[in-house]
Amino acid sequence: xxxxxxxxxxxxxxxxxxxxxxxxxxxxxxxxxxxxxxxxxxxxxxxxxxxxxxxxxxxxxxxxxxxxxxxxxxxxxxxxxxxxxxxxxxxxxxx
Amino acid sequence: xxxxxxxxxxxxxxxxxxxxxxxxxxxxxxxxxxxxxxxxxxxxxxxxxxxxxxxxxxxxxxxxxxxxxxxxxxxxxxxxxxxxxxxxxxxxxxxxxxxxxxxxxxxxxxxxxxxxxxxxxxxxxxxxxxxxxxxxxxxxxxxxxxxxxxxxxxxxxxxxxxxxxxxxxxxxxxxxxxxxxxxxxxxxxxxxxxxxxxxxxxxxxxxxxxxxxxxxxxxxxxxxxxxxxxxxxxxxxxxxxxxxxxxxxxxxxxxxxxxxxxxxxxxxxxxxxxxxxxxxxxxxxxxxxxxxxxxxxxxxxxxxxxxxxxxxxxxxxxxxxxxxxxxxxxxxxxxxxxxxxxxxxxxxxxxxxxxxxxxxxxxxxxxxxxxxxxxxxxxxxxxxxxxxxxx
Numbered sequence: 001x002x003x004x005x006x007x008x009x010x011x012x013x014x015x016x017x018x019x020x021x022x023x024x025x026x027x028x029x030x031x032x033x034x035x036x037x038x039x040x041x042x043x044x045x046x047x048x049x050x051x052x053x054x055x056x057x058x059x060x061x062x063x064x065x066x067x068x069x070x071x072x073x074x075x076x077x078x079x080x081x082x083x084x085x086x087x088x089x090x091x092x093x094x095x
Numbered sequence: 096x097x098x099x100x101x102x103x104x105x106x107x108x109x110x111x112x113x114x115x116x117x118x119x120x121x122x123x124x125x126x127x128x129x130x131x132x133x134x135x136x137x138x139x140x141x142x143x144x145x146x147x148x149x150x151x152x153x154x155x156x157x158x159x160x161x162x163x164x165x166x167x168x169x170x171x172x173x174x175x176x177x178x179x180x181x182x183x184x185x186x187x188x189x190x191x192x193x194x195x196x197x198x199x200x201x202x203x204x205x206x207x208x209x210x211x212x213x214x215x216x217x218x219x220x221x222x223x224x225x226x227x228x229x230x231x232x233x234x235x236x237x238x239x240x241x242x243x244x245x246x247x248x249x250x251x252x253x254x255x256x257x258x259x260x261x262x263x264x265x266x267x268x269x270x271x272x273x274x275x276x277x278x279x280x281x282x283x284x285x286x287x288x289x290x291x292x293x294x295x296x297x298x299x300x301x302x303x304x305x306x307x308x309x310x311x312x313x314x315x316x317x318x319x320x321x322x323x324x325x326x327x328x329x330x331x332x333x334x335x336x337x338x339x340x341x342x343x344x345x346x347x348x349x350x351x352x353x354x355x356x357x358x359x360x361x362x363x364x365x366x367x368x369x370x371x372x373x374x375x376x377x378x379x380x381x382x383x384x385x386x387x388x389x390x391x392x393x394x395x396x397x398x399x400x401x402x403x404x405x406x407x408x409x410x411x412x413x414x415x416x417x418x419x420x421x422x423x424x425x426x427x428x429x430x431x432x433x434x435x436x437x438x439x440x441x442x443x444x445x446x447x448x449x450x451x452x453x454x455x456x457x458x459x460x461x462x463x464x465x466x467x468x469x470x471x472x473x474x475x476x477x478x479x480x481x482x483x484x485x486x
Contacts, residue, residue, distance in 0.1 A: 051485070059482040062482050063461065067454050
């Protein structure tokens with residue numbers, strides 16, 4: 001069973017931001033800002049799981065920015081970007 | 096790098112945790128203790144401004160990236176963070192009285208230090224077998240070996256005792272260092288300490304004999320080679336140290352706080368109470384203003400401006416992230432706030448689960464309670480950022 005997101009344009013924007021972050025085109029702060037936009041944008045009750053996930057990811061990135069050595073931040077935030085892409089793919093595939 | 100602090104007849108030795116790793120069975124105060132227990136222990140010993148340089152030296156040896164603390168209060172907070180992070184440990188050794196055991200018998204003429212030490216060394220061959228017997232061990236050294244020992248340690252002993260008389264009492268423990276032996280080393284150090292005190296004041300045969308027995312006991316515990324090496328090391332370390340005097344036995348905690356108040360320019364009523372929650376804070380009943388950056392009084396610390404909310408200092412980033420999310424992004428911020436009030440922050444810092452880590456040389460603690468986390472520095476005194484988790 002596949003699933004269609006209620007906010008496809010935002011999901012695509014988020015995916016793009018994650019890919020660009022993995023390609024080191026956008027910074028951790030920019031990825032974090034994109035996620036924060038999603039928290040404001042995703043308001044439907046049906047997407048509360050997505051909203052909660054975005055809040056978690058935003059907190060994880062904030063934690064990385066303030067509790068991880070600067071030279072290790074990029075690797076840590078890339079792991080978050082990969083996690084977001086994987087989770088979106090799982091949700092889309094598994095419904 | 097080790098430092099030693101004396102309070103009455105007890106000595107506290109603080110050192111990087113790596114130094115303690117080599118010591119077996121050491122009853123260490125470390126990250127396993129609660130912050131209150133650690134703070135209480137430190138308060139007993141850290142009571143004069145003279146220790147600030149020592150504390151900063153130890154802290155800087157672990158965490159050199161930050162400026163040295165200007166007050167002992169800040170130094171203690173950083174020390175507690177490093178202890179909580181498992182980077183510094185300390186032991187408290189008792190029975191290190193500065194009072195020699197003096198008898199009532201007729202005094203012999205005054206002697207200079209070399210003569211005093213020589214007199215004790217003359218008595219050492221008689222006292223060594225007794226000391227071994229007392230410890231339940233067999234004494235097997237020959238007279239020749241004892242003479243060699245006496246020759247080896249004589250100069251070191253004169254130096255150590257002389258340094259002690261110059262007022263470097265607690266330094267002896269530091270100077271002895273951690274090496275070679277397990278916890279026994281501190282029992283040996285205690286006997287050397289007693290020996291040094293005794294030899295400085297001894298005037299009668301009985302007192303000299305008692306001093307010789309203390310030295311013999313240390314030798315019996317550690318062995319001749321180690322005692323010789325330790326005394327040489329002690330001599331070198333003592334030469335590099337300044338005076339560490341006897342602490343008054345009054346309430347050191349309150350005097351510490353008073354001193355910090357003076358240095359911070361605060362009245363006692365404004366001073367955070369240690370031992371509540373993570374170190375500082377309000378009494379838990381105060382309702383703290385939930386406002387924006389412009390609503391709070393500001394204080395500049397190390398060139399950075401912080402908002403003062405209750406007894407804590409908040410970065411601008413933290414204040415922005417606390418704002419109600421429905422009000423939009425504060426000016427200059429990159430997004431709306433996370434709906435966290437100062438009282439929630441207070442609760443999380445006091446009651447949340449702390450996790451300490453060093454970030455680019457700065458010790459930061461993440462306190463988490465429910466779906467809110469607070470990142471702090473200086474033992475919770477400074478709030479760096481606020482996190483709101485989704486689950």
